Amino acid sequence: MTVWAIRPHPTLAPDSKTAPATWTKHQQVDALMQTALLQQRQLNDSKGAANTYGRLLKLDPHNKVAWYNLGVIAQQDGKTADARTAYEKALKIDPSFTSALFNEAILLKSSDTDRAIKLLKQAIAADPKAATAYLQLGQILADKDRDDEAGEAFRRAVAADPSLHSQVPERFRDSVDPSPTSSQAGSTR
Template sequence: MAGSTKSSDALLRSALQHQVNQDPLGAAQDYRRVLEMDPRNKKAWYGLGLIDQQYGRMADARADFEKALDIDPHFMSALYSEAYLLRSSDPDRAIELLKRAAATDPKATSIHLQLGRLLAEKGRKDEAGDAFRRAVAVDHKLLSQVPEEFRDAADQ
């Protein structure tokens, strides 16, 4: 088992290097090899999701992110990436994912800002104001990124 872990870790590092070198096909191959050894490797599923998203295979990307979240429901990167993917096509699901991410890391200001924007677009102004207030409470410099109509509420 320890040898398998080392092999999968080495493959994950190799996949990341492929991505840095802008070789998504090489990265995908490494991620698939990791999943052959460990089908429950959330990082490999997440990496495949990013590659599928890059190539416009949104349904596959979403399925990959969901597999990562089945393994770890609090995996911040997968929560955020799937929410970003769904922000236009399924904003209610995106809001649900961002709420889970915010609960996982209450100090994640980018999560609160995105959540606030989606809630505002859906007309859920009270919830949006709360999300913006949480972001600004962590980092007051973010007040300038809050939509004008929510700035007074966020600055409390």
């Protein structure tokens, strides 16, 4: 009697000792990324994910997503210095990486507001529809009593995403009422 076993394609990333010789560096990086994302998002294993990102970065030290995700893990663990270092490395690779700009700005929001403002403005320049970046920028500017600039940032946030209106501080809400877009204006639906 013959028994056949069907083995699935490996879902866990290979380490350097067990990786098939035919796997390219790109395939190894892809497999490590998939494993790290699985560990981070589905298994809630941030330590395992961080270790996997570290292995990935040995193969591809210019992987901005791995650096960014290491920053997210460190930020969630309250390791702000490590998070900031990881975000900075991602930004050296891609200075317009909106997610890294935004997350680093959030880290610095209370300790270095001028740098946070600069980072949020860079994020907005990279993605003019970044509604939450406008919202955060408005909040920082309002805290610095730069009300005209804050109001403009809040207006842009709400214009990009009307659902953010409720998050605008009360003193600015009347001036940033969401208005219908041109496609909605005059619509009879």
